[in-house]
Amino acid sequence: MNSSSAIRVTGLTHHYDDRCAVNDLSFDVEVGEIFAFVGPNGGGKTTLFRVLSTLVPLQKGDAAIFGHSLRTDASEIRRQIGVVFQAPGLDHKLSVDENLRHQGHLYGLTAASLRERCDKMLSQLGLTARRGDLVEKLSGGLRRRVELAKGMLHRPRLLLLDEPSTGLDPAARNDLWTYLRQIREQEDVTVVLTTHLLEEAERADRIAILDKGNLVALDTPDALRDTVGGDAITIQTADSRQLADDIGAEFQFPVEVIDGAVRLEQPEGHRLIARIVEAFPGRVDAVTFSRPSLEDVFIDRTGHRFCQDGAPEKG
Amino acid sequence: MTESTATINERPAGPWLAVWTLCQRELVRFFRQRNRVIGAVGQPVLFWILFGAGFGSSFSMPGGDNGHTTYFQYYFPGTLVLIILFTAIFATISIIEDRREGFLQAVLVAPVPRWALVLGKVFGGSLIALAQGVLFLALGMTIGIPFSLLQILVVILYMFVIAVGLTALGFTIAWRLDSTQGFHAIMSIFLIPMWLLSGAFFPADDSWLRWVLRVNPLTYAVAGLRRLLYWDPFSQAADVPFPDLPSPSVCYLVTVLFSAASLIVAWQTARRTTKGDLLS
Numbered sequence: 001m002n003s004s005s006a007i008r009v010t011g012l013t014h015h016y017d018d019r020c021a022v023n024d025l026s027f028d029v030e031v032g033e034i035f036a037f038v039g040p041n042g043g044g045k046t047t048l049f050r051v052l053s054t055l056v057p058l059q060k061g062d063a064a065i066f067g068h069s070l071r072t073d074a075s076e077i078r079r080q081i082g083v084v085f086q087a088p089g090l091d092h093k094l095s096v097d098e099n100l101r102h103q104g105h106l107y108g109l110t111a112a113s114l115r116e117r118c119d120k121m122l123s124q125l126g127l128t129a130r131r132g133d134l135v136e137k138l139s140g141g142l143r144r145r146v147e148l149a150k151g152m153l154h155r156p157r158l159l160l161l162d163e164p165s166t167g168l169d170p171a172a173r174n175d176l177w178t179y180l181r182q183i184r185e186q187e188d189v190t191v192v193l194t195t196h197l198l199e200e201a202e203r204a205d206r207i208a209i210l211d212k213g214n215l216v217a218l219d220t221p222d223a224l225r226d227t228v229g230g231d232a233i234t235i236q237t238a239d240s241r242q243l244a245d246d247i248g249a250e251f252q253f254p255v256e257v258i259d260g261a262v263r264l265e266q267p268e269g270h271r272l273i274a275r276i277v278e279a280f281p282g283r284v285d286a287v288t289f290s291r292p293s294l295e296d297v298f299i300d301r302t303g304h305r306f307c308q309d310g311a312p313e314k315g
Numbered sequence: 316m317t318e319s320t321a322t323i324n325e326r327p328a329g330p331w332l333a334v335w336t337l338c339q340r341e342l343v344r345f346f347r348q349r350n351r352v353i354g355a356v357g358q359p360v361l362f363w364i365l366f367g368a369g370f371g372s373s374f375s376m377p378g379g380d381n382g383h384t385t386y387f388q389y390y391f392p393g394t395l396v397l398i399i400l401f402t403a404i405f406a407t408i409s410i411i412e413d414r415r416e417g418f419l420q421a422v423l424v425a426p427v428p429r430w431a432l433v434l435g436k437v438f439g440g441s442l443i444a445l446a447q448g449v450l451f452l453a454l455g456m457t458i459g460i461p462f463s464l465l466q467i468l469v470v471i472l473y474m475f476v477i478a479v480g481l482t483a484l485g486f487t488i489a490w491r492l493d494s495t496q497g498f499h500a501i502m503s504i505f506l507i508p509m510w511l512l513s514g515a516f517f518p519a520d521d522s523w524l525r526w527v528l529r530v531n532p533l534t535y536a537v538a539g540l541r542r543l544l545y546w547d548p549f550s551q552a553a554d555v556p557f558p559d560l561p562s563p564s565v566c567y568l569v570t571v572l573f574s575a576a577s578l579i580v581a582w583q584t585a586r587r588t589t590k591g592d593l594l595s
Contacts, residue, residue: 053424054424055420055423055424055588056588057588075426075428076426078424078425078426079426081424083421083424085417085420085421087417087420088416088417089416089417089418089420089421090416090417090418091340091344091416091418092416093343093344093347093348094340094343094344098340098343101336102336102337102339102340103421103425105332105333105335105336106332106333106336106421106422106425106426106427107425107426108329108332108426110332150421
């Protein structure tokens with residue numbers, strides 16, 4: 001067992017009835033990383049999150065958190081992880097303070113140490129002035145901060161967050177990331193989160209891309225972008241299959257059709273565009289040129305687009 | 316590891332602390348929801364007014380050899396059990412709300428054994444039910460039944476045991492359900508008949524109902540309460556005025572066993588992962 005792994009997963013497979021949600025995943029998360037699982041809805045992120053947070057039992061494969069097996073040592077793992085679910089877990093009829101106090105009791109914190117932790121979390125997250133308010137009176141952004149306070153109250157070594165930025169405005173999203181970086185720096189907390197937003201995942205140290213339950217890529221955002229062979233060019237046209245074949249025949253490189261558009265990745269893309277437009281006059285309706293993004297990485301690995309419908313994963 | 320993270324496990328999470336905090340939360344939530352408090356106070360008062368208003372007349376128990384048992388005396392213990400049944404079981408509906416609001420998920424991933432979760436919820440619901448029972452008991456003293464202090468204490472303890480059994484039963488049912496509507500359906504086809512056939516409403520006769528009454532644990536709860544309420548510690552004639560009831564020791568034993576069994580079933584139920592745990 002590598003002692004520097006916060007999470008080590010080998011051959012993890014999970015089924016709901018006969019639907020395979022997660023298929024043979026293996027990966028390590030190092031201590032002190034901010035690690036993001038990104039993927040379209042139904043990609044398996046939430047299932048993975050449920051397994052790692054001990055909410056559902058391990059079916060097949062193995063997983064260990066700080067060297068403790070999820071299969072045999074869930075109660076020890078529960079002490080060491082903080083969990084922030086996508087569905088809010090606050091009691092709306094209780095105040096912010098009361099929510100934190102009950103949470104502290106569940107984790108064995110009492111009296112002075114509980115008070116001290118509550119005070120610290122509330123001031124770190126800018127909630128001190130609202131501590132006496134009932135949760136039902138708070139805005140969505142403030143509630144998410146209370147969730148974070150709850151998750152971090154017992155000083156977990158690993159914080160797991162499921163779609164933490166859902167429902168947050170850009171400013172609140174920035175605050176969230178500032179906070180995550182802060183606890184990583186100051187308290188050496190490993191942060192693992194899921195997201196269905198590629199631009200959010202780019203903020204993590206390393207990302208794992210999940211698609212249909214499979215791990216399709218795992219590296220730093222920069223390293224992943226470097227794997228895509230150059231600039232991405234997308235061409236809108238009436239008959240994309242025909243144009244793709246013609247371009248392929250003319251220039252001798254692979255050309256794909258994705259979602260009705262011709263798509264190719266080549267170095268020196270800006271020069272190539274001019275040559276394509278000249279070679280096929282009248283057949284190009286519109287051209288998009290982009291530096292490789294994580295979306296290109298995703299398309300490169302899966303052969304289809306990353307559908308972003310903004311809706312959180314269900315099921 | 317740095318020092319800050321080394322302090323996490325300075326003490327293991329105490330399960331009894333979790334029981335206490337979940338129980339306390341149940342009570343705080345109850346008292347913050349004004350309609351629930353009004354309902355809880357209103358129900359016993361309503362029954363008390365009905366009894367006081369017109370049902371004080373003489374009532375002859377079928378099969379009994381004593382014509383002097385009043386209607387009120389006959390129905391009082393059953394009504395007490397009904398109040399406990401309603402409140403105890405409705406209190407556990409909160410488990411469905413806890414699920415829907417996501418609070419339960421956070422408890423499920425906390426280092427808390429499931430029995431502590433069950434006890435916390437059940438004790439919380441039982442105390443609310445008990446408070447209502449005590450209120451009705453106090454009202455009952457104003458219309459006819461004299462209680463000694465010892466008797467009151469024993470009756471309260473006994474009511475608590477009944478409440479724990481019924482709340483645990485409600486917990487078991489509610490754990491598998493994802494809507495409160497489903498709970499109401501089970502309430503009307505299962506729980507209300509269970510009360511009706513407990514001897515609270517009519518005594519056992521010789522038909523097949525006698526057998527239903529005999530296997531219904533609530534029968535023993537009602538009978539035990541009946542005995543305790545009309546129990547005179549200084550009299551040897553303990554069986555009067557209810558010669559047909561099961562003996563006191565059988566009543567108490569069955570009631571305690573019922574509560575213990577309900578708790579165990581609730582605990583086993585809560586250990587299993589259900590689809591409802593997976594909220595998001």
